[in-house]
Amino acid sequence: MRGRLFHVLSKVAERGEDNSARRERRKEARPGELLDAALQLFVEKGFAATRSEEVAARAGVSKGTLFLYFPSKEELFKAVVRENISGRFAEWTQEFEEFEGSTSEMVRYCMRVWWERIGATRASGITKLMISEASNFPELAAFYRQEVIRPGTELMRRILLRGIERGEFRDLDLDYAVFSIVAPMVFLIMAKHSLGACVAQDTPLDPERYLDAQIDTLLLGLCVRPDAKGARA
Incomplete structure (x- = not known):
């Protein structure tokens, strides 16, 4: 027993x-x-x-x-931003340091990888949220600027500067040229989270095709160059 x-x-x-x-x-x-x-x-x-x-x-x-x-709730939001976006800048910076291709290839890689890792995920909605509500929450806006916008634009600036220093890109106003990379990505976020409902169903926005077009325009421009063999129709 x-x-x-x-x-x-x-x-x-x-x-x-x-x-x-x-x-x-x-x-x-x-x-x-x-x-x-x-x-x-x-x-x-x-x-x-x-x-x-x-x-x-x-x-x-x-x-x-x-x-x-x-x-x-404010601390919770900051933790969400760090977990999904700003906490990844160390990883992205390391990729920049180790990248061996041309700077044009780096720009293409940067924008495509951004879409795969952030733009195509739920985390992209954080940017749309900040655009919509930043003026009502100045403390959070300052936090987002410090944690996301500044390191993001600095990384874009370093990419463009790399191209200039290697003789691949012409001299640029780097303070503003960075927006040539950032703006298409912000538009894609807004199209996904806000403007998508306004796009006609027979003309959906294909993110990969959109990015390819933006990258080509960014790197090659719109004008036919004097040494071009011909222009596409």
Whole structure:
């Protein structure tokens, strides 16, 4: 009898340890789940309309648990930006340093990879959100400028400067030339998240084809050069 009781108590203890381990794993996973839920809601509803309790509910936790990790909705938004965009600049900078092709190839690679990693993902909605709501949340606008816009434009500037220094590009006003790369990507985001509903169904915007056209125009220009053999119809 005593042996049987000991066996039962041992099994109960084991289940308790298993449950404790599962709870611990669940606890460790919660920040990522909260960030995923927050990203979904911020993109769907915007920053102002998203409530903290909605984020917690979508992640399957209590509002109190949310505030254990992120003390305010503003801090939650900043964490979402860092997780999905600004936290990746170290990776992108390393790719810039190690790139061995021409600068024209680098520009093409940059814009295409941006679409694959950011533009085609839910994270692209963060840019649309900031365009829509920045004036109402100046602190977040300053944060986004510091974390995303400045390092992004600086990386574009370094790419263009590389082309100039290698004799591949003509002299450019780098302060403004960077927008020649940034603007097409911003338009594609707005087309995806806002303007898409206004585009006629028989003329959908193909992101890859759009980027190819923008890259060709950026690198080759519109005018036929004197040494050109002929122009395409």
